[in-house]
Amino acid sequence: MSVSPLEKPLTTSGWMSTISFAQKRRLRPERFLELFFLACASLSIMTTIGIIGVLIFETIGFFREVPLWNFLTDRQWTPLFAKKEFGILVLISATFLTTVIALCVALPVGLLAAIYMSEYASEKARRVLKPALEVLAGIPTVVYGYFALLFVTPLLQDLLAQFGIKLSGFNSLSAGLVMGIMIIPTVASLSEDAIYAVPRSLREAGYAMGATRREVITGVVLPAALSGITAAFILAVSRAVGETMIVAIAAGQNPRLTLDPTVPVQTMTSFIVQVSLGDTPTGSLAFRTIFAVGMTLFLITFILNVISHAIVKRFREVYE
């Protein structure tokens, strides 16, 4: 029995050469188990290949019927109408709009929460606050959708009416705000890890120079933790772009090219939901459209995730 190249060489060379015949017999089912475990681990690669393969396959079918140029430059999105137009910009504008609104909430609030937990809170408070914030990320998104549509929107309608602004029943404003609340823990938790890792000596050096606490935080700690914070921000963007149920429930199903947060819009994800809810025959153009949209969505989030990982890897400051 040869030494498998799959096993750790350090340990295998030790015990594989000295085992008895009886032990060798035992090893045969071992090989099966090892192969089973390898298969389990490979399943993740198969999933990735499956996702990319499926998206590419259906997207190619889509672009046979719709020219890529039209997909990228059209100003209308009407794939379910008689006169079909496929301007993905329309859906991207809505996704961009809800994402930006969400980030306006999640980035400052998340970062400040991270600062509070690592710089101000006692160890005891920190141990309570962090998991409490994590609860926000554990609430099902359909619940947030309910909250956005039936609580936040009516509240904002009353509030904005006093300024003479008419807020539609479906709008990207409340969907974005609630989505921002949902991704606070993503920002807070990851930024806090980065801030917490900044060594105490840096802070003390700041204080020794006569800086105030605020100056130490914004002038020393945050710059030192910048790579981790940036990675957290990018991950938050990726979460917001891929979020589905909140926008599907509260932002509406009206594809339009606009940056007006008070009117109904349709994001990439809610378009996929809209088509999936209908009775779309597999293999039709409408069916392929959701894969083309899915491909766009996948590429955007994938690039964001890769950038986030790269930033953490490359710019991480290593402290003694």
Add this chain to the structure above:
Amino acid sequence: MTSLASSSTVLTPTWAPIRGARRLWDRLLGPLALVATLLGLVVLVVLLIDVFRDGWPRLSWQFLTSFPSRKPEEAGILSALVGSLWLISLTALFAFPLGVGAAIYLEEYAPRSRFTEFIEVNIANLAGVPSIIYGLLGLEVFVRFLFPITNGRTILSGALTMTLLVLPMIIIATREALRAVPDSLRQAGLAMGATRWQVVRDLILPQALPGALTGTILALSRAIGETAPLITIGALTYIAYLPPFSLEGLRTPFTVLPIQIFNWVSRPQAGFHQAAAAGIIVLLVVLLSMNAGAIYLRNRFQRRTV
């Protein structure tokens, strides 16, 4: 708060004295950060109060044991609740062995190679893929391609899709649990002449299993709230029967709690909105009990090892 800083101003005369704007900003940041931390929690409380105020009066035995209906006051959650429990048990059945197996391979068997590293990066990336994309994968592979096995838009297709979705989370949690087992245990086992599998089965797994179980339950509690991938693979919203308790039952159409809630929220009538709120309470109770189970397991585990 400022004592440390202000006492040192004497040493650095180039600094402006801590007065005016400098002092104001210093005093402001702490409370501002506290408000930000509490903001999320306040919203959470408001959300819960809102849901309970709308849904509590609607919650009844009749609601739990009725099928969906056209009339909001008769609509119930039974098929969605049963569907969710079915789906999550089936997902656990598939995902737990696969996730633990993958984690065992990566922690206990895999050599440090390019290939292993590739798998690791790949799992990290998969955890960041939006869940709706998994729905598209499930739609093509499980609903269309494996139609002879899954019978299309069925519980089985849903569970398989969910399995792929939760696997990265289970693998990451299980690897952490395996890494927490001290290396000396492995060396002792191998030195006694045990094979690698014997070491894993008899020494490592008993120690790591509670951690793996906790991670799995937490991953499943994410899955039970997932809506988007199941809508994409075409779970129905109107199911007025329970699946037969058999293998054939796995090949029947289904609905789950979040989809039923989504359906009710999307309707214009206020009666359905109340039903949605009541459905959310049921969903949150299921979620809460799963999380409580995970916490219970973790506590038991911690007490045992100390």
